[in-house]
Amino acid sequence: MSLVRKPSAAASWYLPGILAGMWFTFVKMIGNILNPKKMPTLNYPEEKYEYGPRFKGNHVLTVKKDGSIRCTACMLCATACPAQCIKITAAEHDDPTVEKFPISYEIDVLRCVYCGFCEEACPVDAIRMGPEWQTAGLNGSKFAYDIQQLAYRPQLKGGVVSVLDDQERHQAGI
Amino acid sequence: MPKIKVNGQEIEVPEKSTVIQAFKQAGVDICHYCWHPGLSIAGVCRLCMVQVEGMPKLQIACNTEVKEGMSVNNTSDVVKETVKWGLDFHLINHPLDCPICDQAGECGLQDQYMQFGSYDPEMAEPKVKKSKAVDLGPTVMLDKERCILCSRCVRFTDEVSKTNELGIFNRGDRSEIGTVQGKPLDNNYSLNTVDICPVGALTSKDFRFRQRVWYLKEADSICPGCSTGCSVKVHYNEEGVWRVKPRVNPEVNGHWMCDVGRNTYKYVNLKSRLLSGKVGKRDLWQEVSVEDAVRSAGLKLRETSPDAIAVVYTGQYTNEEYASAFKFFKEELKVKNVFHWLNNPEKVNEFDGLLFRGDRNPNTKGLENAFASFGAKGSWDNLQAGINGRKFKTVIVFGPEDQSVFPDLDEKIKMFSQAENLIWLTACANKSLDSVGGETWQIPVKTYIEKAGSFTNFQGKVQDFKAGTTIVPQALSVSEAVELMAGREINWNLRPRGVGGPKTNYAVSDRGEL
Numbered sequence: 203m204s205l206v207r208k209p210s211a212a213a214s215w216y217l218p219g220i221l222a223g224m225w226f227t228f229v230k231m232i233g234n235i236l237n238p239k240k241m242p243t244l245n246y247p248e249e250k251y252e253y254g255p256r257f258k259g260n261h262v263l264t265v266k267k268d269g270s271i272r273c274t275a276c277m278l279c280a281t282a283c284p285a286q287c288i289k290i291t292a293a294e295h296d297d298p299t300v301e302k303f304p305i306s307y308e309i310d311v312l313r314c315v316y317c318g319f320c321e322e323a324c325p326v327d328a329i330r331m332g333p334e335w336q337t338a339g340l341n342g343s344k345f346a347y348d349i350q351q352l353a354y355r356p357q358l359k360g361g362v363v364s365v366l367d368d369q370e371r372h373q374a375g376i
Numbered sequence: 377m378p379k380i381k382v383n384g385q386e387i388e389v390p391e392k393s394t395v396i397q398a399f400k401q402a403g404v405d406i407c408h409y410c411w412h413p414g415l416s417i418a419g420v421c422r423l424c425m426v427q428v429e430g431m432p433k434l435q436i437a438c439n440t441e442v443k444e445g446m447s448v449n450n451t452s453d454v455v456k457e458t459v460k461w462g463l464d465f466h467l468i469n470h471p472l473d474c475p476i477c478d479q480a481g482e483c484g485l486q487d488q489y490m491q492f493g494s495y496d497p498e499m500a501e502p503k504v505k506k507s508k509a510v511d512l513g514p515t516v517m518l519d520k521e522r523c524i525l526c527s528r529c530v531r532f533t534d535e536v537s538k539t540n541e542l543g544i545f546n547r548g549d550r551s552e553i554g555t556v557q558g559k560p561l562d563n564n565y566s567l568n569t570v571d572i573c574p575v576g577a578l579t580s581k582d583f584r585f586r587q588r589v590w591y592l593k594e595a596d597s598i599c600p601g602c603s604t605g606c607s608v609k610v611h612y613n614e615e616g617v618w619r620v621k622p623r624v625n626p627e628v629n630g631h632w633m634c635d636v637g638r639n640t641y642k643y644v645n646l647k648s649r650l651l652s653g654k655v656g657k658r659d660l661w662q663e664v665s666v667e668d669a670v671r672s673a674g675l676k677l678r679e680t681s682p683d684a685i686a687v688v689y690t691g692q693y694t695n696e697e698y699a700s701a702f703k704f705f706k707e708e709l710k711v712k713n714v715f716h717w718l719n720n721p722e723k724v725n726e727f728d729g730l731l732f733r734g735d736r737n738p739n740t741k742g743l744e745n746a747f748a749s750f751g752a753k754g755s756w757d758n759l760q761a762g763i764n765g766r767k768f769k770t771v772i773v774f775g776p777e778d779q780s781v782f783p784d785l786d787e788k789i790k791m792f793s794q795a796e797n798l799i800w801l802t803a804c805a806n807k808s809l810d811s812v813g814g815e816t817w818q819i820p821v822k823t824y825i826e827k828a829g830s831f832t833n834f835q836g837k838v839q840d841f842k843a844g845t846t847i848v849p850q851a852l853s854v855s856e857a858v859e860l861m862a863g864r865e866i867n868w869n870l871r872p873r874g875v876g877g878p879k880t881n882y883a884v885s886d887r888g889e890l
């Protein structure tokens with residue numbers, strides 16, 4: 203949609219407005235030069251803002267104590283996801299006590315709307331949304347995050363351990 | 377016929393029926409696990425409790441016969457309370473791992489818990505742990521924890537398949553399903569146990585973990601696996617067809633179907649299909665649009681003199697398709713040389729006593745009827761002699777949809793391709809067809825799930841079915857192909873969209889370099 207504005211008589215008196223704006227900018231600039239500590243902006247990317255741990259940024263797949271992936275490939279997150287950007291392929295695990303696990307888990311973060319429904323749907327605390335939010339990439343396909351990226355990216359330092367542990371649950375008789 | 381009252385609603389039920397059948401007839405929901413209309417009555421789950429007026433105690437509906445003037449209900453508080461506690465007992469050792477359970481979404485336990493249960497569990501004891509992935513045989517996996525010991529599967533192998541592989545072992549809360557002396561559950565009806573298992577204890581190895589059931593839609597169809605023509609449901613989604621399950625049809629298959637028929641979904645999917653028309657011969661194939669392929673084949677047919685054309689049918693198409701093809705070849709082209717290609721003549725009359733027949737074509741009877749009503753007959757020797765003696769210049773074959781049941785396929789392709797021109801209508805791609813030496817047209821046709829029509833089964837019963845989903849949108853039905861060959865038009869706008877094949881994060885591949 204394009205908006206066409208008809209030039210009105212009032213619009214020809216633009217100079218006072220511009221001068222007022224420039225004056226405001228100038229005052230702020232002087233203020234910032236004299237007192238740089240109070241400056242509200244950051245020198246991005248040298249300086250970065252740290253969000254709290256509850257910020258809903260990039261997804262993290264949690265791991266079990268032994269470092270293997272926690273996800274059980276139940277596909278509840280994929281079912282809940284309104285952007286339909288989660289793709290899981292389930293497979294049979296060699297260990298009969300594990301049964302089902304994701305042989306591939308992919309989130310297309312460019313389609314993700316960061317709603318957090320996946321995190322809420324997950325019954326086993328296998329997916330969380332972390333504080334990371336800077337998602338840059340040179341190539342479109344870099345935005346389809348796989349298990350390697352979601353669970354073991356260097357920033358996670360070996361993986362985030364899930365609060366839910368099968369062994370503990372089994373011992374407790376659940 | 378006795379009249380009884382079900383929850384106040386008066387109905388008339390057949391003599392000697394049980395209360396649970398009366399409930400089903402009245403369309404009233406009743407909780408039950410062990411009762412199955414196709415099996416004997418066990419009365420072990422104790423969930424179908426009803427209150428019968430004049431009786432001091434609750435009765436199980438599945439094992440109580442109706443009596444004139446009986447008034448039963450399952451809505452009173454005492455019934456509800458009983459069912460609730462019954463469910464609580466069933467769930468004491470149930471793992472409730474619904475998220476990873478393949479049955480979730482079509483699970484009796486989930487449904488009935490939501491309807492009749494909904495309580496806080498009051499058991500403080502730890503659950504009894506059992507093995508979770510037990511290999512029962514080539515087709516079925518067992519999860520002993522999820523089993524609620526309804527004994528349906530045991531009764532099935534005892535009464536229906538009569539193979540007696542399964543049994544209940546141990547006692548009390550250690551009871552579990554198992555196979556007798558490690559004998560595998562291996563018969564052609566084994567997957568019915570998966571269907572009737574009300575929980576996720578028995579799962580099919582073929583379907584296990586491949587889809588969640590809520591992603592699937594279902595369409596009614598007729599199984600094309602053999603001449604019995606069982607009524608089936610085909611489960612599919614936008615990625616393709618995933619499984620086939622039986623549909624109740626008392627006249628043909630009752631509640632069951634065989635394992636062979638369940639495999640018929642495999643050749644339907646994109647991977648094995650012929651996706652476009654192909655014209656040419658070995659090493660010189662040209663992929664053309666289906667319309668071009670079929671039109672040029674039609675041109676070739678109309679150029680050839682009728683005596684030099686041979687038409688070969690297989691019993692895998694619908695009655696409607698046979699009718700239009702016979703009409704075209706007999707009345708328009710005046711072709712007299714029509715042949716019926718029967719894949720395994722020595723086995724045609726075999727029968728396993730339950731459902732499965734040796735004739736692995738769904739519509740042999742329909743084809744025979746078409747031959748009779750159009751007064752066509754042709755013997756196979758004539759065809760062979762005609763091809764060898766160069767009498768037949770153009771051979772058109774309505775090739776099998778399920779190629780695996782034609783053991784002589786390669787051999788026959790070789791034989792047909794000795795003719796100058798070969799026109800082959802097929803649903804699936806075929807390697808030996810790709811290496812023939814003569815001038816050949818390959819035309820993709822629809823499979824049973826993509827078209828509407830009817831099959832005539834071995835009894836002569838004509839069974840209609842509707843189109844379920846479309847896998848290959850380009851594929852034609854034989855009737856459409858014949859129209860195009862005759863040089864007429866079909867309505868291309870009415871064609872449905874196909875499936876996308878295995879789901880990918882499609883936007884990723886489209887994005888490329890930024």
Ligand code: SF4
Nearest residue numbers: 283314315317318320
């Ligand atoms: S945050 Fe929302 S859109 Fe993104 S993957 Fe999770 S459910 Fe899907």
Ligand code: SF4
Nearest residue numbers: 273274276277279324
């Ligand atoms: S992340 Fe959670 S919800 Fe998603 S498939 Fe894995 S276990 Fe299920």
Ligand code: SF4
Nearest residue numbers: 473474477483575576
């Ligand atoms: S059998 Fe039903 S209730 Fe039990 S885990 Fe499976 S889906 Fe859940």
Ligand code: SF4
Nearest residue numbers: 523524526527529573
């Ligand atoms: S395995 Fe299924 S059908 Fe067999 S007894 Fe257990 S719950 Fe019933």
Ligand code: FES
Nearest residue numbers: 410421422424438
């Ligand atoms: S259905 Fe009646 S006792 Fe199980």
